[in-house]
Amino acid sequence: DTAVSQTPKYLVTQMGNDKSIKCEQNLGHDTMYWYKQDSKKFLKIMFSYNNKELIINETVPNRFSPKSPDKAHLNLHINSLELGDSAVYFCASSPTGLEKLFFGSGTQLSVL
């Protein structure tokens, strides 16, 4: 059983397109996250979300929007994709009030 699963694993698309990445966790956690890992392996938080609050990182362009249909799912929608959006995107979850993160296996996004 995969604790945090995200799809697709690879996503190749043209500039200007809109795409979504899906994430699901079966750990019963209340808090979910999206992280971006650039080509130099630097991990940076984009969003954290729980039942009560969406916390948006100020450096994230508003072309990126998280959507959570329920506490087990947090999807990432990206509009008008740009070359600089190419990266690996990781979904993660944690029990509310604890910092221990459980990461998915990542989605490699390539914008051509």
Place this chain on the structure above:
Amino acid sequence: GENVEQHPSTLSVQEGDSAVIKCTYSDSASNYFPWYKQELGKGPQLIIDIRSNVGEKKDQRIAVTLNKTAKHFSLHITETQPEDSAVYFCAATDGAGSYQLTFGKGTKLSVIP
């Protein structure tokens, strides 16, 4: 906000030797310091963590030490094995009471058989 510096960026050791990775943090209110291991094509996985009220923690071949005064913490891996080869990340919470983590830039560890 918190700033976490990690070094070295790459580290090669012979199998059986020890490896040490060091991190410094800027926010004296930070109180939680995890280490994550990322294998090729996978997401980071928590391997050990330490809280600010503890100076050292061990789990089999890995250990973490914390010096609050100097604001630095280190990961020690003894008797390294080829399967220890991966990218290791340190992290620190963004101040007391925060659950947000700031990550270091990672150390690529290669264990040579």
